[in-house]
Amino acid sequence: xxxxxxxxxxxxxxxxxxxxxxxSLYWRIRFSVGDPVALVELPGNGSPRQSVLILRDIxxxxxxxxxxxxxxxxxxxxxxxxxxxGDRETATAQAxxxxxxxxxxxxxxxxxxxxxxxxxxxxxxxxxxxCDLEMGVLERRSKDQEEIAHLRESQRITEGAMKLAxxxxxxxxxxxxxxxxxxxxxxxxxxxxxxxxxxxxxxxxANPPTIVAGGPQGADCHDHGSGExxxxxxxxxxxxxxxxxxxxxxxxxxxxxxxxxxxxIARMHAVVRKxxxxxxxxxxxxxxxxxxxxxxTAAVIxxxxxTGLPDENAPDSYCALTHGTGHGVGLxxxxxxxxxxxxxxxxxxxxxxxxxxxxxxxxGGVRVEDMIVVTKDGCENLxxxxxxxxxx
Amino acid sequence: xxxxxxxxxxxxxxxxxxxxxxxSLYWRIRFSVGDPVALVELPGNGSPRQSVLILRDIxxxxxxxxxxxxxxxxxxxxxxxxxxxGDRETATAQAxxxxxxxxxxxxxxxxxxxxxxxxxxxxxxxxxxxCDLEMGVLERRSKDQEEIAHLRESQRITEGAMKLAxxxxxxxxxxxxxxxxxxxxxxxxxxxxxxxxxxxxxxxxANPPTIVAGGPQGADCHDHGSGExxxxxxxxxxxxxxxxxxxxxxxxxxxxxxxxxxxxIARMHAVVRKxxxxxxxxxxxxxxxxxxxxxxTAAVIxxxxxTGLPDENAPDSYCALTHGTGHGVGLxxxxxxxxxxxxxxxxxxxxxxxxxxxxxxxxGGVRVEDMIVVTKDGCENLxxxxxxxxxx
Numbered sequence: 001x002x003x004x005x006x007x008x009x010x011x012x013x014x015x016x017x018x019x020x021x022x023x024s025l026y027w028r029i030r031f032s033v034g035d036p037v038a039l040v041e042l043p044g045n046g047s048p049r050q051s052v053l054i055l056r057d058i059x060x061x062x063x064x065x066x067x068x069x070x071x072x073x074x075x076x077x078x079x080x081x082x083x084x085x086g087d088r089e090t091a092t093a094q095a096x097x098x099x100x101x102x103x104x105x106x107x108x109x110x111x112x113x114x115x116x117x118x119x120x121x122x123x124x125x126x127x128x129x130x131c132d133l134e135m136g137v138l139e140r141r142s143k144d145q146e147e148i149a150h151l152r153e154s155q156r157i158t159e160g161a162m163k164l165a166x167x168x169x170x171x172x173x174x175x176x177x178x179x180x181x182x183x184x185x186x187x188x189x190x191x192x193x194x195x196x197x198x199x200x201x202x203x204x205x206a207n208p209p210t211i212v213a214g215g216p217q218g219a220d221c222h223d224h225g226s227g228e229x230x231x232x233x234x235x236x237x238x239x240x241x242x243x244x245x246x247x248x249x250x251x252x253x254x255x256x257x258x259x260x261x262x263x264x265i266a267r268m269h270a271v272v273r274k275x276x277x278x279x280x281x282x283x284x285x286x287x288x289x290x291x292x293x294x295x296x297t298a299a300v301i302x303x304x305x306x307t308g309l310p311d312e313n314a315p316d317s318y319c320a321l322t323h324g325t326g327h328g329v330g331l332x333x334x335x336x337x338x339x340x341x342x343x344x345x346x347x348x349x350x351x352x353x354x355x356x357x358x359x360x361x362x363x364g365g366v367r368v369e370d371m372i373v374v375t376k377d378g379c380e381n382l383x384x385x386x387x388x389x390x391x392x
Numbered sequence: 393x394x395x396x397x398x399x400x401x402x403x404x405x406x407x408x409x410x411x412x413x414x415x416s417l418y419w420r421i422r423f424s425v426g427d428p429v430a431l432v433e434l435p436g437n438g439s440p441r442q443s444v445l446i447l448r449d450i451x452x453x454x455x456x457x458x459x460x461x462x463x464x465x466x467x468x469x470x471x472x473x474x475x476x477x478g479d480r481e482t483a484t485a486q487a488x489x490x491x492x493x494x495x496x497x498x499x500x501x502x503x504x505x506x507x508x509x510x511x512x513x514x515x516x517x518x519x520x521x522x523c524d525l526e527m528g529v530l531e532r533r534s535k536d537q538e539e540i541a542h543l544r545e546s547q548r549i550t551e552g553a554m555k556l557a558x559x560x561x562x563x564x565x566x567x568x569x570x571x572x573x574x575x576x577x578x579x580x581x582x583x584x585x586x587x588x589x590x591x592x593x594x595x596x597x598a599n600p601p602t603i604v605a606g607g608p609q610g611a612d613c614h615d616h617g618s619g620e621x622x623x624x625x626x627x628x629x630x631x632x633x634x635x636x637x638x639x640x641x642x643x644x645x646x647x648x649x650x651x652x653x654x655x656x657i658a659r660m661h662a663v664v665r666k667x668x669x670x671x672x673x674x675x676x677x678x679x680x681x682x683x684x685x686x687x688x689t690a691a692v693i694x695x696x697x698x699t700g701l702p703d704e705n706a707p708d709s710y711c712a713l714t715h716g717t718g719h720g721v722g723l724x725x726x727x728x729x730x731x732x733x734x735x736x737x738x739x740x741x742x743x744x745x746x747x748x749x750x751x752x753x754x755x756g757g758v759r760v761e762d763m764i765v766v767t768k769d770g771c772e773n774l775x776x777x778x779x780x781x782x783x784x
Contacts, residue, residue, distance in 0.1 A: 012555055021413040034600070035726055056717055058614055084683065086734025088726070090502070090525070112481070117504035119511070120523040131512040192595070198746060201589050206428075206598065208635065222450055244601065261427055289478065309449060320494070334427055334480070340477025 011136070011138070012105040013041040013049065014096060016118045023331035024113045024136045026247065031067035033059050036089045038096035038118065039069060044104045052079065054095050055089070078102070093118045097125035111135040141328060142349035143338060148373055151246035151330065151351050155371050155382045157203050157241050158250030161196045162385060165212070165237050166256040168192055168390035174231035177336050180258055189214065189225035192237070200241045205250075208333075211238035218365030221323055221357060231259040234364045234389070237355075240333045249333040253369035257389040268319065268358040268366045269389055271303030275356040276368055276387075279339070280323050283352070283372060289325075289343015296325040296339075296356050305358055317375075319360035326353040329371060350374040351382075373384040404497040405441065405527070406488060408510045415723035416505045416528045418639065418764050423459035425451050428481040430488035430510065431461060434495045444468065446487050448480070470494070477668050481555040485510045489517035503527040531538070533720060533728060534741035537608040540765055542640035543722065544742050547763050547774045549595050550631050550642030553588045554777060557604070557629050558648040560584055562783035566623035571640075572650055581606065581617035584629070584693075592633045597642075600725075603630035610647075610757030613749060623651040626756045626781070628749075634723045641725040645761035658759045660711065660750040661781055663695030667748040668760055671717050671731070673746055675744070675764060675771040681717075681735015688717040688731075697750055711752035718745040721763060740767040743774075 016038040019026040026032055037055040042052055053069035054077070063072045075084050078095035085091045096118060100108055107128040110119060112135070119129045143151065172180035172187045180187040189212040200207045214227030217231035222307055229235055238253040275296045282295040293323060297307050306320035324340030329351055337344050339352060346352075352374065357367030370383040408430040411418040418424055421431055429447040436442055445461035446469070454465045467476050472486035477483045488510060492500055499520040502511060504527070508739030511521045535543065564572035564579045572579040581604040592599045605617030607625035621627055630645040649657060667688045674687040689699050698712035721743055729736050731744060738744075744766065749759030762775040 058612075061612070084734070086730055086732065086736055087728050088730060112507060112509035112512070114508040115504060116502055116506040116508065116511055116523045117525060119508055120504070120525065129508075131508045133512065139760065176741060197593055198590060202586070203594060220450075222454070247735070336479050338478055338480060340478065344478055363685070382502075 011130075012043055012103070012108040012196060013110050014100070014110050014114065014118065014122070015039045015136075016096060017113060017115050021100075022113055022144065023109060023247075023335070024140060027140055027331055028136065028230060029053060029069055031063055032140075033063075035059070036092040037212045038092050040096055040099045042100075042105065052099055054092060056100065072200065089115075089117060090121070093121040097122045097127065100109045100127050103124050115305055130233070137336060138347070140330065142329060142347050143351050143373070144349070147248065147330065148349070150243065150246040151250075151371065151373075152382050153254065154205070154241070154243050154246070154248045154250035157200065157205055157243075158241060158252045158374060159383065159385045160203075161239050161241070162237060162252050162254050163202050164199055165192050165239070166194050166254055166391035168195055169229060169235055169256045169258055172229070172258060173298060177232045178229060178232065180229045186219070186228045186299050188228055189217075191248055196208070196239060200233060204244050205241035207239070207241040210240075211236060211253075213365065215364045216361065219359045219361045219363075221359055221367070229258070233257065234265050234366050236365050236367050238367070238369065242333070247331050249329055249331070250330050251333055251369065251371060252383065252385070253355055253367045254385065254387065255366045255368060255389055256391045261361065261389050262363070264360070264363060265366060265389070268305070268360070270370075271305060272358055272366050273298035273387060274303060275321070276354055276370070279354045279356065280370070280372060280381065281348065281384055282378060283354075285346055285348045285374055285376050288345050289339040290341055291341045292346075292354075293325045293341060293343060297321065300356065300358070310361065314361070316362040317360070319358055319363075321356055322359050323357070323364075325353050325368070329353055331389075346374045350376060352379055396487065403522075404435055404492055404495070404500040404502050406492070406502050406506065406510065406514070406521075407431045407528075408488060408509055409483070409505060414505055415639075415727070416503060416532060418646050419532050420446060421459045421461055424639065426450070428484045428782075430484050432488055432491045434492075434497065444491055446718065447483060465491075466723070476566065481507075481509060484764055485513040487517065489514045492519050493517050494587075501527065504529070508627045512761075520605045527757060529728060530739065532722065532737050535722060535743050535765070536670055536741070539640065539722065540741070540743065542635065542638040543642075543765075544640070544774050546597070546633070546635050546640045546642035547644065548634075549592065549597060550633055551775065551777045552595075553631050554629060554644050554646055555586050555783075556591055557560070557584050557602075557631070557784035558646055560587055560783055561621060561627055562650045564650060566651060571622065572621045572623060578620045580620055584621070588631060596636050597633035598636055599631070599633040602632075603628060603645075605757065608753065611751045611753045611755075613751055613757060613759070616643070621650070621778065623688045624654060625649065626657050626758050628751070628757050628759050630759070630761065634725070639723050641719050641723070642723055642778070643763055644775065645747055645749075645759045645760045646777065646779065647760060647781055648783045652758055653781050656752070656754070657758060657781070659695075660697070660752070661760075663692060663697060664748050664750055664758050664760055665779060666693035666695060667713070668746055668762070671746045671748065672762070672764060672771060672773065675738065675746075675769050677738055677740045677766055677767060679729040680737050681729045683735055684715045684731045684738075684746075685733060685735060689713065692748065692750070702753065708754040709752070711755075713748055714751050715749070718747050718761070721745055738766045740766060740768055752781055
């Protein structure tokens with residue numbers, strides 16, 4: 001069990017790491033930098049904790065203007081006996097330990113993300129380190145109005161990129177062999193991805209590799225897709241860019257078919273839409289992620305499809321929902337809670353993806369994904385884009 | 393002091409986190425994914441350790457084909473008593489602990505990057521966790537031939553972007569007020585950055601915000617720069633993109649002046665070049681990063697400039713080297729060792745930036761940066777681009 005101070009004793013706290021990749025730390029200090037930093041919160045005597053942000057000397061001016069911290073310092077302000085290491089991360093951890101030691105702290109509580117080097121060097125300074133697995137987790141889940149505005153804007157831009165991509169596929173010409181042509185050249189997953197990337201870049205978004213998976217490639221829900229796209233096949237497009245200004249993510253999936261839609265794909269798509277609607281209808285604060293996923297799987301099974309990853313002996317005709325219903329989204333594109341087996345109770349302000357999909361080894365995949373905000377009585381859907389297969 | 397098993401007893405080891413952002417973990421398994429994973433290495437009886445990579449079920453197929461691990465599993469293969477959590481990171485940590493417990497491990501050694509949640513849940517399973525601060529650090533520093541080839545290629549592409557950017561500035565027209573114009577519109581830091589970003593994207597590189605800082609903005613060595621660029625001012629351009637295929641970084645800085653070069657900027661530039669040459673001449677395996685930095689500062693002081701951040705009372709004419717000489721570069725754009733005070737002995741295969749700069753509050757900054765590979769007797773410079781101020 002966690003070794004936590006009693007609620008009466010305000011304990012010192014620590015978070016540390018690289019804010020550009022540790023979103024919990026960024027969320028606390030609202031300051032991004034690509035080098036290690038430590039945030040030490042010292043207990044006040046009956047007053048609120050005083051926070052000290054320790055980071056590289058050349059970042060101190062910018063941090064004083066922008067970071068959420070009572071005081072900004074650099075490792076050289078807290079050299080331990082024997083001096084600071086010449087390694088930047090080690091020196092930051094040494095300084096954090098020395099800062100705690102000088103304040104007479106005997107025990108500090110850390111969040112789950114703390115890199116072990118910080119715990120190790122604090123312990124070597126004779127200070128006990130306890131891990132609070134919940135610290136920051138619920139706080140990050142319940143988005144405030146400003147965060148929801150950022151997510152709404154990121155999703156709006158993501159939908160713009162999605163419209164561009166789906167229309168690019170739908171408006172291509174089909175060559176004799178069924179390969180799609182755009183501007184006289186074969187339209188590949190790579191070309192669609194590049195069009196999305198440039199469009200998003202011009203709007204201030206960094207974009208990890210988009211999924212543009214045509215036909216059987218879409219059967220593996222995380223295959224990014226490559227090569228020529230074809231008419232009469234489902235093409236799954238999943239875009240999850242991050243704003244370079246706010247750092248909040250969009251996340252949207254649509255499936256587009258060029259030309260005639262095969263009957264089986266239309267059937268899969270109808271069931272996916274029903275599953276998504278069932279999941280969204282079940283969402284409100286207090287309901288569990290597990291219950292939402294159960295609503296999804298019930299609709300999938302009622303539609304005549306299976307759930308679960310195919311085993312080695314599954315026939316090519318095996319067609320199933322192979323993943324959970326969705327996940328939290330915010331500063332990280334995947335964050336708690338999960339809409340899946342054992343998913344926890346939803347909170348007001350949870351922002352979630354709802355993204356059921358059906359995957360057939362023979363035909364490929366169909367997935368549709370929206371982003372929603374949990375409210376007391378239901379949810380708000382941040383998407384406006386239609387969810388059909390036809391984008392012409 | 394670290395609580396390590398004796399060398400005779402091969403201990404179990406663990407690394408964990410998100411490979412897409414934990415480069416030490418990626419380096420070990422050579423498999424990128426955006427969700428938490430754990431790599432458990434179980435001691436063999438006289439035989440090498442057997443590694444088990446635990447990750448999301450839908451990633452297992454891809455991991456079996458690509459990851460460096462003896463075995464691939466998912467959390468459901470290692471449910472603890474009481475079952476797995478519905479939270480993905482917690483479940484991964486529970487499974488890692490259970491995997492160690494089933495193997496009868498009493499003590500496991502972790503590297504410095506381990507998120508504290510993994511240490512906490514392993515300890516709750518009755519297993520001792522020791523932190524080896526050096527685990528993986530030296531191994532990652534000494535790049536092998538394949539890694540050097542990746543870095544050489546990333547630097548080649550970075551130089552291509554740099555040439556484009558410097559020529560864009562140099563070939564602009566100066567309006568009556570000195571503001572640069574390109575295509576009839578003011579040439580801003582943002583426009584230069586966008587040109588770099590699109591060019592790099594087409595070549596498969598993700599690019600964090602490039603520094604394009606003109607005039608006094610360049611006086612803060614980490615100011616990214618914004619707004620109109622002007623003739624007769626130094627413009628610092630620092631580009632550090634990452635290959636989306638190999639994940640290795642380029643890192644290059646040049647300074648460009650449009651039109652006539654002010655005398656003082658020419659003087660600063662000559663000293664920066666001398667400092668860079670002195671640093672590079674001092675590099676070979678066994679020399680310390682501190683000694684390299686001393687060569688840089690000696691050249692700066694001999695050139696008549698100061699070192700160190702300006703204090704509050706420094707006059708506008710204060711002009712100094714305000715940072716270290718350089719840093720290691722690889723899968724992370726900043727990684728050990730530092731070429732700075734207390735920088736450690738260099739190793740064959742260390743890949744380093746050498747990037748002295750001089751910063752004047754009144755005039756702006758001048759910085760030039762190359763990437764080098766440390767050899768037994770000296771170093772190889774991976775740059776080919778000229779280092780002058782004139783790019784017309």
